[in-house]
Amino acid sequence: SQWWQVRGRLTSQAPLLAAAAEHAEPGSDEWCGARMLLGQAASMLAEPDAALEHYTAVRDALDNPQRLAEPVGRLLMTICLAGRSGAMQQMGRVAEAGDNARRSMDAARQSGFPGLEAIALACLGTVAWEVGDRDGALRLVRQAQAVPGDSAGGLDRALSQFVTMILTETGDLAGAEQACAAGLASCREVGDLANLSGQLWNKVILDLRAGRIGDATADLGELLHIAVQTGLRPVVLIALDCCGHLCAATERPAEAITMWAAASALGGPWPLPYDTRNLAEREELQRNASEQLGPAAARAAGDRGAAM
Secondary structure, eight states: OHHHHHHTOTTTTHHHHHHHHTTSOTTSHHHHHHHHHHHHHHHHTTOHHHHHHHHHHHHHHHOSHHHHTSHHHHHHHHHHHHHHHHHHHHTTOHHHHHHHHHHHHHHHHHHOOTTTHHHHHHHHHHHHHHTTOHHHHHHHHHHHHHOOSOOOHHHHHHHHHHHHHHHHHTTOHHHHHHHHHHHHHHHHHHTOHHHHHHHHHHHHHHHHHTTOHHHHHHHHHHHHHHHHHHOOHHHHHHHHHHHHHHHHHTTOHHHHHHHHHHHHHHHTTSOOTTTTSSHHHHHHHHHHHHHHHOHHHHHHHHHHHHHO
16 A cells, blocks of 8 residues: 555555455454545545545544554554544635644654654644645644654655745745755655655646746646546646646636636535635636636636536
C-alpha cells in the first residue's frame, strides 16, 4: 500500500485492499490500518462521505481506554483523526475539521512517537487555509516541517507543496518558485505522482503569472497525463481549473468558461478542491470572459462544459 500511495495506484488497488481487510479481525490494528487506507483512497476519488465512513469506523474501534493506553492505538488514532479532518474539509465542514485536527494533535502529543505531531500540524495548517488565515497556515506548516523525527517522505513532499501554494497566494513569487523547484525535484526523484501533481498545479499558476505560456502548457500536459494515469478525481478537477486559467491567459474566453463549467459539473456535491485558491483572480477572469462573449455565447460555452 505504501508503494501504491507513492505511485498513485492506491485507488485502482482499493478493491484488493478491501478484500484483504476482510481477513483481518474487526477492530484490530491491521483492520484499522486497512480501513484508513480505504478512507484515503476514497478521498483521492473525491468521495469524502465514503472516506469519513471508513475513518469514523476506525475512530469508534479505537475509542476506548484499553486501546488508547497502547502506543500503537494512539498512533492509529492520530492518523485516523487527521483523516477525518481531511474528509470533512473536502465536504466543506471546516469547523468540524478543525475540531478533529486539534484532537489529532492531542493524540500525537500523547503517542510517544517522534514526528507524529507533523501530521496534526499539517491538518491544522490546512484548516487555517480554509478559513482564510494565510499567515497562520504558513506558520503551522513551517512548524510541521521543523518537527524532529522520522516523518514520512510523502508528508515532507506534501508540506512542500502546501508551502509553495501559500507563498504564491501571498505574493512571495520568488519564494514560491524556489519551493516549487525543490518540491518538483523531490517528487520526481522518487516517482511520487500524487504530490507531483500538486506541485505541477503550483507550477502552472506560477508560469501563468510570469507570462511563461509555453511552460504552463507543457506543465499542464504533464498534469493531465498524471490525472488520467492515476484516476485521481481531485487532480482531474484542478487540471481543468488550470485549463481555464490557460485559456483565459491566451484570450480564449469561450474555452475558459467551458473548462470551468466542466470542472463544476464533474465536481459533484462537494466544494471544488480549488475553491479557496486564486478565488478573486478566477472570478475576475470568468467575469471578463462572460463580458467579452455576451450572455448568449457565455451561456452556450457553459452548457458545452457541463455536457462534457
